[in-house]
Amino acid sequence: MKIDRCYCFQVRFAELRRVAKATGAATVADLQAHRTFGHKCQLCHPYVRRMLRTGETCFSQIIEAADEPAAEPPDQRTP
Numbered sequence: 001m002k003i004d005r006c007y008c009f010q011v012r013f014a015e016l017r018r019v020a021k022a023t024g025a026a027t028v029a030d031l032q033a034h035r036t037f038g039h040k041c042q043l044c045h046p047y048v049r050r051m052l053r054t055g056e057t058c059f060s061q062i063i064e065a066a067d068e069p070a071a072e073p074p075d076q077r078t079p
């Protein structure tokens, strides 16, 4: 099975990649300011983070939050 979109909102990762390139969005939250996705089950979030990091937009493996963790805010980083 290929995974290429936020299934709850039917937004393809390829569309989100275009938005990221056009706007400079670099996080899931940044992208959500421009497109409605990822507000229900949030299973797409690690895929979107992977897309932002690598440019991939179609996945055949399960990616969980632990596989592609969100960046920690600067004030919570450990030295």
Ligand code: FES
Pocket (backbone or CB within 6 Å): 005, 006, 007, 008, 009, 037, 038, 039, 040, 041, 042, 043, 044, 045
């Ligand atoms: S798949 Fe994106 S919110 Fe459910």
